[in-house]
Amino acid sequence: MLTARDSNAICGGAVMSKRRPTDAQLVEMLTQPHFGQQREIAPQDPITATPMIVEIDHIDYYDRNPRRSPNDKYQEIKASIASGEMDQPLTITRRPGAPQYMVFKGGNTRLRALKELFAETGGERFQRIHCLFQPWTRESDALLGHLKENDLRGDLVFIDRALAIRELKRLLEEEAGERLSSNRLAALLKQKGYSISQPLIAWFDYAVDVLHQAIPTALKTGMGRPQIERIKTLDRSFGQCWKSLDLGADDMAQSVFVEVLSRYDAEHLDLDAIRRDLETELSVTADIDVQRASLLMGAALDGRALSEGPTAAHRDGDEQPQKHAQEPATPGHPDTAGTRPSPAAPTQTSGKPAGNAEPEPPQKIAGRKEHRGESEEKETPGRAPTSGRQPPTAVPAEDLPVLRERAAKLARDIAVLARMGDQIIHPIPDGVGYLVGPTSLMPSDNLISVSDEHVRHLVYLWWTLAQISEQFADESRAGIHLPQEWRDTPFDEAIQHAGNWEFFQWHAFIEDERAPVVWDLIPMATLPGFGPLLWPKMHDWAWDMFVELVGVYRAIHKAANGKVWG
Template identity: 30%
Template sequence: MTAPDESAQVHGISRVDVTHIHHYSRNPRRQQNPEYDRIKASIRAEGLDQPLVLSQEPGTSDYVLHSGGNTRLKILKDLFEETGDDRFRWVNCVIKPWSQESNLLFAHLRENELRGALPFIDKALAVFDAKALLEKELAVETLSQRQLEELFRERGFGLSHSMISKMGYAVDTLWPVMPKALAAGLGRPQVEKIRALERAAREIWDRRQLGEDMDFNAVFLELCRRHDCSEWDIQPLRDALENEIADESEQNRQVVYLEMEAQLSGRPFDFVSQPVEGEEEEQGGTSDKVCRQEKNQSADIDPVNGSSLGREPKPTQPLDSNKPNGESGAKTPAPEFTQNRKTSLTSRDLRSLRAQLWECAAALAEHHGLGEAVIQLKDQGLGLLLVEVPPQELIDTLDPDMLGLVSALWWQLAASAELTVAPIDIVLHYLNKSSALHEALASHDAGLLFSSVWTPDPGHMSSLLWQQLNPPDWQVLLRMMETYRAIKRLAYDTGIELWVPIAGGGNVIQ
């Protein structure tokens, strides 16, 4: 298993026969890495650039991957089978002592998260595998989401209890009935939309007293199963749910549509019993009038992304104060109203941009082990703030290249949050006084900050981000930078102060 003439470890490296190394059975990545062909070409040409990290379960003679490397191991085995070349058979490895299996799973989760964004369902399934392992190791019947959040943090894998809840919904409710859509890349935003749609439909079902809760569950799950496909879209599922409710309640389909719109946007809906088709003419067209009025009032807002589910938002038509009344199509409002409306729109635009910047930053942070280091500021600054330096337990698990990438990304997030240029008293208000970040900023000690976060030179930092960031995260980074520019441009054009003083001041250390 280890090369006879090289079995002694040199600098912690051993040469191990690839045929005696096994994939980790709980590998979070269940589908082939999209970078497989590129990595294979690189290994074929230059060999393995980083050693595999292995462990050996007590009582066994072979090895198992300790933290990531499943793609590289598969490539090495494929190349050895294809070529018979010994340079693909004997590989450099670091062998770590065996601990609890949950530690292996967390190590693989961190490695997969850092080397390439896991599909949402793969990550969710791995998280609940980890939950089952922890419950077994701790000899408890079940762990709450809050307990899981704390246990995951202790193991260097930041995950909020709200995210665990979303993952639980995907694993327990959607995975059994929508495996094709989830395996094809259905992500967290779509899962959140489905959950919001289910809640809205359930509320309508209960309000109309259409049956027991189990009856709705059966309908909803069957419709999810029926509309499961790789090219998934939420609109057919929503249409099917609305049709089912309309049939069960013997109600006009348009009324159900309006009721669903109101439920999704959080508006009250006082429905008047609508006649089914064929009876409308006898009612003198009253139902059409009610529908038109309610539809004109609907906000068409998706509670997750701020836009209508399955529909493009209607563009806002600006008022042209230079046109006479006859050309505008409506009475010209008073100047005071126009100004108030402009201010309202500007504030709404800023809130939307802040939320967009936060979503990009949170996604990048979560994908690179920095999820706990960034918080949202809904009505302050750029919409987010870094509150921690990269955790030591994360740093200890990274090779130099990955540490460089994570550090470069931390500084990019710091720039987007204006961490070092925002008013110091406002920033310190949100930081833990015992944190290294608080101490460095409060004392204006750049050296302390640089010692807490590895800081590559600017040229190296650009290289790390441009070359090593995986393609999906690269697109998120570009969106984040564009959103930052849009916020700054909006603030400049309108005179809005992005950083608003906090009553009582911050936690400044004198």
């Protein structure tokens, strides 16, 4: 038992007293150094959810915000906050040791609006705001909270959600100290109150690992799972064709697919054009005819075995060619969803039954283009002859709007297949249905990395499409349909002077100092070489589309009684 003497000794000899210290003693005690005075004291945050008022400058954005794309409703949200309609407390938290608070469970958009309103108005209600503080737990919980909040609003685009799930997986793996499979990740998230299926995680992985590098623009504009599934179908089918043709390792096929896909990155992805480009890649790489590549791709998309594809027949001279001579879908109506019309009955050509066509010798059926035009070109069982072909417009002749839309679609497909770009054809509701734009819209590498002969082919093709459009005709009204970016340019001037083309050509193209500028927008072409450099060099698909385009052009003239311009 401690005595008073013991207590006195323990207290360092200081005699315990009930008397109140004097003011001088109080000052002396307050100024005495204490243990740990040099250590910075961490902020003492509440350990439960707590309402508080916080200055706006003391709150930071959440740096792992799932939303990477701009919020389309930002101005609307800002206006609601300014008017006082949106005044719910901002949920905040703070990482251990951090000097600043940060938003929690969504709120980055509201915080941005509040900061801007305070900077613009200096209003106190934007400087000191009501908040609900939530105690910090861990990084994965913070990200998960933001994901849940965004899911409740349903305004996260697919790629933003996919990237957030990838980051969440990384955080969970760091916290668990082990790698997580898709199934394990789905189970762990379900335990945390966030249900997501393993197949959806797989689609997220595909979007992040494959598509994000190739088509970031298309993904940011809101591409969803249905389109991504169609792209995956193309990817898988292309890989199967690549393997069937024995063109190299699977990762090579994936690299080629991603490279082709990246050429079409835009707000609106043209999957039909992508498919045709993939078929062209197979044709060039395997040195086979593009129709055969198309048939092989169609079989893969339909889920049919590829053993009866072109290469199987090439390796076995005893195989009958008609086994794989499926009629491709009408080039102007490609079905990229993976379904093509089933093979039609063999078509009789040149007076011979298609089923009795003699197989070509192995050396001629090897798929090399120099052999094309002999027995294969004369009789391809299952393929209708092109001579006397009726344009498959499939629309009433008097339906001008539909015909014009069809013409524009065909012209654009021809331009894309020739790698002139997808911006050079501009649809209009007048004339033949489209205009051919300045050559400055063509991909620059297409005019640099190819031969002079190919450039001249593109020039002749440009003029052919422009002539069909009748944009330089005397009665042309193309000028009123020019998009804004084409106006007030030498191209616009050329369109406006279409009725006096010879004068304008001489004045602006030859004598005027603007000649170089004009020729950068409207390509110079000469008649010699027009035929050899245009028709033989067109892809077979482009030729079929061109034949159909001419048929549609004729139908437009008939429907408009020869007056296509209004």
